[in-house]
Amino acid sequence: MPNIVGFSGTDLNLYHNLLVDLTEMYCQMWEYDPNFGEYKKCHECGKFYSHAWVEANKFVTKTPCCASNFVPAWPRKETMEKIISHGNDSTFVGYLLVEESEILGFSWGKCRWNYEMTEKLGNELYSPLLVSNPEAPACFYLEELAVSPSQRGRGYGRQLANSVLSGAVKIYPNHTSVLTTHKNSDAVKIYIKAGYAYLGDHPGVEDRVTYGIDRVSSLQLDNI
Numbered sequence: 001m002p003n004i005v006g007f008s009g010t011d012l013n014l015y016h017n018l019l020v021d022l023t024e025m026y027c028q029m030w031e032y033d034p035n036f037g038e039y040k041k042c043h044e045c046g047k048f049y050s051h052a053w054v055e056a057n058k059f060v061t062k063t064p065c066c067a068s069n070f071v072p073a074w075p076r077k078e079t080m081e082k083i084i085s086h087g088n089d090s091t092f093v094g095y096l097l098v099e100e101s102e103i104l105g106f107s108w109g110k111c112r113w114n115y116e117m118t119e120k121l122g123n124e125l126y127s128p129l130l131v132s133n134p135e136a137p138a139c140f141y142l143e144e145l146a147v148s149p150s151q152r153g154r155g156y157g158r159q160l161a162n163s164v165l166s167g168a169v170k171i172y173p174n175h176t177s178v179l180t181t182h183k184n185s186d187a188v189k190i191y192i193k194a195g196y197a198y199l200g201d202h203p204g205v206e207d208r209v210t211y212g213i214d215r216v217s218s219l220q221l222d223n224i
């Protein structure tokens with residue numbers, strides 16, 4: 001029976017196999033997920049191309065969007081560095097779903113300054129949260145939530161989200177909170193139940209949507 005366990009950058013630094021396995025699962029999750037389909041991307045504009053698209057267009061050597069090169073959407077070394085840097089952030093809250101030594105799911109978030117969120121999302125998307133919570137010190141950004149396809153539909157996604165958000169409620173109750181997902185992801189149901197509201201389409205990445213809540217303490221964790 002899998003367990004949900006907290007983790008931090010220290011664990012990733014101490015246990016190299018954990019870092020390698022998490023990186024591999026993380027990359028494959030976004031590469032193979034039929035919604036995200038982030039296998040290759042355009043070197044020029046960053047548009048994603050799925051496995052299915054690449055397979056069906058084997059002989060296409062330049063991206064149709066910009067006539068540029070295809071590059072891996074999730075290069076392992078850089079992704080590993082990104083995961084470590086998240087884990088080492090002092091505001092990081094992260095949980096893994098594990099069975100014996102196998103990683104079956106993950107979720108984490110960390111705080112970002114309000115100006116960073118405005119830069120990332122644009123003023124139009126982020127400022128409504130600040131208007132209703134002008135004292136917000138920063139934003140708790142729920143970065144990731146994923147469960148291995150073999151384990152889905154058993155409540156682990158909800159439990160992982162609940163664990164991370166419970167941590168955020170304890171430590172960052174007055175922050176705003178924001179997340180980005182794919183518009184067709186099953187995660188949307190979890191986020192709406194928790195009290196997140198649709199803010200708008202994510203600027204720049206097709207089919208990605210942004211959800212937010214003005215105050216972390218308003219999250220309804222009993223609902224998820």
Ligand SMILES: CC(C)(COP(=O)(O)OP(=O)(O)OC[C@H]1O[C@@H](n2cnc3c(N)ncnc32)[C@H](O)[C@@H]1OP(=O)(O)O)[C@@H](O)C(=O)NCCC(=O)NCCS
Pocket residue numbers: 029033035143144145146147148151152153154155156157158159180181182185186187188189190
């Ligand atoms: C989103 C995700 C984490 C959910 O994990 P999970 O363990 O299946 O989630 P749960 O079992 O807790 O179920 C959560 C909701 O999804 C629904 N769901 C789960 N599997 C489903 C399926 N195969 N078909 C339809 N709905 C499904 C559940 O019914 C539940 O909704 P409910 O509360 O209305 O009943 C998982 O589908 C996933 O990893 N998806 C790919 C990555 C992704 O999209 N992540 C979010 C990006 S931020």
